[in-house]
Amino acid sequence: MKKVIHYVLYSEQQAPLLKDKPYFTPVLTINATQIEAIDTALIFNTQKAFEKLNRLITNREIAHTLSHIKCWKAIAENSELDDEDFALIAECSVNLVGNFQQLAQDYANRYPSYGIIKLQSNAGGRLFQDGDNVDAFIYGDISQYNKGCALYLIRKDLAKKLTTQIAETKPHWLAEQFTEFHEPSNIAQAHYLLGEISKEKLQDKVENPLFSIIVPIYNVERYLEQCIESVIAQDYQNYELILVDDGSPDNSIDICIKYAKKYKNVIVIHKINGGLSDARNAGIKVAQGEYLIFLDSDDYWDGTKILTEISQLIQPEYPDVIFHDMTFYNEIENKLKPYITNKNNLTGNYREDFLLLTQNTVFRPSAWTKIVKRSILIKNELFFKVGIAHEDLDWSFELARKINSYKIYNSPFYIYRTKRFGSITTGVKAENVNDLLDIGIEKLIKLNDMKNIFLYKGLKQYFLYEGQYIIDSFKLLKGEEKSSLQGKYNTFVNLFNLIK
DSSP states (O other): OOOEEEEEEEOGGGGGGGGGOTTEEEEEOOOHHHHHTSOGGGTOOHHHHHHHHTSOOOHHHHHHHHHHHHHHHHHHTOTTSOTTOEEEEEETTEEEOTTHHHHHHHHHHHSTTOSEEEOOOTTOOOBOOTTOOOOEEOOSSGGGGOSOOSEEEEEHHHHHHHHHHHHHSOOOSOTTOHHHHSOGGGEEEESSBSEEEOHHHHHHOOSSOSEEEEEEESSOHHHHHHHHHHHHTOSOOOEEEEEEEESOSSSHHHHHHHHHHHOTTEEEEEEOOOOHHHHHHHHHHHOOOSEEEEOOTTOEEOOSOHHHHHHHHTTTTOOSEEEEEEEEEETTTTEEEEEOOOOTTOOSOHHHHHHHHHHTTSSOSOGGGEEEEHHHHHHTTOOOOTTOSOHHHHHHHHHHTTOOOEEEEEEEEEEEEEEOTTOOOOOOOHHHHHHHHHHHHHHHHHHHTOOOHHHHHHHHHHHHHHHHHHHHHHHTOOHHHHHHTHHHHHHHHHHHHHHO
C-alpha cells in the first residue's frame, strides 16, 4: 500500500478555513504583491511563457505557480515519504467529497506508476458518489490534463525531480499546465472528481475557461437582459460571457456594464459599428475558452444545466464541434416550436456521417447551432466575412472542411426569435441577394474542384438546400434590382445545375 500525506495551499485570508482540513500540512501561498516587489525575470521565464500562451502572464499566475512549486519542495524534503509514495495537494478553496482520504489512497494504490493523478478539473465533471469505481481517464488530447490544479496526487520522486530541474531552469509554465513539465503518458485524470472549486471562485478565475459565449449586440435592449440572464442562470461556472456592443445607439451598453460590474466572468467590448461579422470576430479574438458558443442578443437559452451537460458530453474525447437543435419562437403569437433534427443512423464518425448531417440539417449554416473549438478557428483563420449579409452560409461551408470529430447535444435549448415586436419586414433586399449570389458562386466553384469525396457529397447536399433559397430570393426581386443581378444569377444557376 502506498503512503499518502496531505498538503493544503492556503493564503493568509484563508487561514481560518484550515480548521476544516485538520489532516493536512499547511503551506502558505505566495501572493501577487510579493511578485510585484521583485524582478520577475529572476524567478520566472516570462518571455518563454508569453511564447507558449500567446499572451502576457500575470503576477497572480506566477504567484500561483510558485506556490505549487513551494509545496513540491516540501514534499521532496519529507523524510516520512519513500520515493514511490504520494502526496495529496489541495488548494484551500477546493470543496472535498466526504470520503476523500480513502479515495485518494485508493487512487494511489490503483495507479501507483503515474507521477500525477488529477482529482479535480476546471473542465467540469461529476463528483464521486457511493458505488462509483476508482477509474481514471487517459486522454488522447493531452491539453485536457491542463485544466485546474486544485486537487491532485504527486509522487515524491517526481516532486524531487521537478524541484531539482527548477533550481537549474526557471519555470515558464502555469501550475495547471501539467503536460509542460511532466510526460502526458504518466498523468491520469480521475473520472469522478474528489473535489471541486466553489462557484464563486470559478467566477473569479476566467483565464482558462472551458467555454467562451460570444454575444454580438446592436439595438436590442428590449431582449438583452433575458439573453444575458439565460447564461448567468447556468449551474456551471467555468465560462466567460463576452458581450460585444457594436456601437448600439440604444441603452445596450449600460446593460452590459451593469452585468460586468456584478459578474467577473462577464467581459464587455465597446466598438464602433461594424456589423454582425465584425462583432463576432472581435469576440473570437479576445476569447480564452477552449470552445466558442455564439448567441444572438435577441435570442436566449432555455434551461440551467446546459453548460454542465455539454461539459460532461464532450469528455473524454473533446470533439472539434458539438451540434444542437433549436426552438423557434414567434413572439407576436407567443408560440414555441421545437425543431428536432433526425439523428437516426449516425455512427459518430464525422467522415462517415457528414452526408447524413447535411441531409438532416444537423449541419446547417447558422453559427449558433454549433459549439466549436476555438483553436480550429484561430489556426485556420476562420473568421466571419465582414461587410456581407448571410455570413453564416460562407463561414459554415469553410468550417465543414476543417472538422474531424463531432458530438450532438440532444436539446433544442436555443430559443430563436423568428418574429418579434419592433422588427421591420422590408422584403428581400437586392444587396442581400447580391451577397448570396457572391457566396454561392465562390463556394460552388470550390465544390466543383473538390477532390475529397466525403466532403463533396455532404457540401453538395448543403448547397442543394441553400442554393434553392438563393434562387427563391432572387425571384422575389422586381424591376431594375432584378435585372441588375441577372448576369450574376445566370452564372450561379449554371454552377448550381452542375451539382444537381
